[in-house]
Amino acid sequence: MKLAVIEGDGIGREVIPVAVKVLDAFGLEFEKVPLELGYTQWERTGTAISSDDLEIIKGCDAVLFGAVTTVPDPNCKSVLLTIRKELDLYANVRPVKPLPCIIGVTGRNDFDFIIVRENTEGLYSGIEEIGSDISWTKRVVTRRSSERIAEYACKLAKKRKNKLTIVHKSNVLKSDKLFLDVCRQTASANSVEYEDMLVDSMAYNLMMHPERYDIVVTTNLFGDILSDMCAALVGSLGLVPSANIGDKYAFFEPVHGSAPDIAGKGIANPLAAILSVKMLLEWMGEPRSQVIDEAITHVLQKKIITPDLGGTASTIEVGNAVAEYVRKNI
Ligand code: ATP
Ligand code: MG
Numbered sequence: 126m127k128l129a130v131i132e133g134d135g136i137g138r139e140v141i142p143v144a145v146k147v148l149d150a151f152g153l154e155f156e157k158v159p160l161e162l163g164y165t166q167w168e169r170t171g172t173a174i175s176s177d178d179l180e181i182i183k184g185c186d187a188v189l190f191g192a193v194t195t196v197p198d199p200n201c202k203s204v205l206l207t208i209r210k211e212l213d214l215y216a217n218v219r220p221v222k223p224l225p226c227i228i229g230v231t232g233r234n235d236f237d238f239i240i241v242r243e244n245t246e247g248l249y250s251g252i253e254e255i256g257s258d259i260s261w262t263k264r265v266v267t268r269r270s271s272e273r274i275a276e277y278a279c280k281l282a283k284k285r286k287n288k289l290t291i292v293h294k295s296n297v298l299k300s301d302k303l304f305l306d307v308c309r310q311t312a313s314a315n316s317v318e319y320e321d322m323l324v325d326s327m328a329y330n331l332m333m334h335p336e337r338y339d340i341v342v343t344t345n346l347f348g349d350i351l352s353d354m355c356a357a358l359v360g361s362l363g364l365v366p367s368a369n370i371g372d373k374y375a376f377f378e379p380v381h382g383s384a385p386d387i388a389g390k391g392i393a394n395p396l397a398a399i400l401s402v403k404m405l406l407e408w409m410g411e412p413r414s415q416v417i418d419e420a421i422t423h424v425l426q427k428k429i430i431t432p433d434l435g436g437t438a439s440t441i442e443v444g445n446a447v448a449e450y451v452r453k454n455i
Pocket of ligand 1: 136192193194195362363364381382383384385386387392393394395397433
């Protein structure tokens with residue numbers, strides 16, 4: 126197993142080393158390939174991600190990624206979009222699950238669902254024209270991409286409650302009719318129970334009745350917005366992990382960005398990055414990944430928490446406590 130480790134910028138440089146320590150505590154055979162990408166790299170070399178970097182990444186099985194600060198040059202290739210495209214990471218997966226002792230904005234902790242977002246097309250097709258009087262972006266929905274994201278969502282549903290919610294806006298956006306039809310057909314073919322919801326209604330329902338959902342599948346922009354909104358259900362941006370999955374490669378990252386306002390202070394919450402390591406272990410089929418949940422429960426109960434959760438512990442203190450628990454309990 127070869128793992129590219131990209132700390133990136135800002136708090137990425139603080140949370141990723143801590144997450145790697147937790148990964149090391151499992152004592153698995155990993156070849157780690159550190160890569161310098163992002164804003165700092167752009168300042169030094171003029172490129173945030175080079176073709177050599179891409180070749181090195183393609184020689185790995187998976188990527189653990191921190192965060193990169195957006196480069197102000199519009200001609201500079203986006204690190205995230207480039208990797209997503211080159212590795213064909215078509216499924217963006219975000220589990221939304223409460224953590225012990227932490228209560229999010231709605232005050233509830235009875236939900237446990239996964240947002241599966243189509244990651245390659247929709248309104249993020251990159252096909253657009255910018256003018257002074259009219260600008261437009263093409264929203265692309267293809268049968269192939271809709272089918273593979275629906276297949277992926279159904280596979281997850283089968284492992285859980287066998288329940289799929291298809292989120293769309295096909296009453297207004299006719300391109301979504303194809304997405305909806307393909308998702309329905311795929312769910313039927315896989316004997317997965319399904320319902321569909323308009324995205325606006327879904328936003329409301331996710332806040333009011335988050336316990337109703339199991340697997341939520343949707344197009345690129347809707348998934349982007351809904352999944353950030355759902356970080357509020359959990360309680361902090363510092364707690365939510367994500368995975369970008371393709372048929373060959375997978376890429377794991379905390380949902381938060383590089384948070385320049387707190388970077389360098391040693392107070393960033395590393396739990397989102399640590400939970401991203403858990404998703405990596407699950408993707409590898411490692412049966413002991415569950416120990417990470419126990420370790421996190423342990424640190425939260427002992428109030429070894431960073432300032433965003435009202436504590437005084439540092440990034441490293443939280444990371445060490447999690448890693449030590451894992452070491453002792455696997
Ligand atoms: P970027 O441009 O890289 O996305 P940003 O300024 O948008 O950076 P985010 O990382 O998206 O910052 O986070 C938004 C806010 O949430 C930050 O101001 C930060 O204080 C807080 N935050 C994000 N991640 C964490 C974390 N891991 N621990 C504590 N606070 C965090
Ligand atoms: Mg941000």
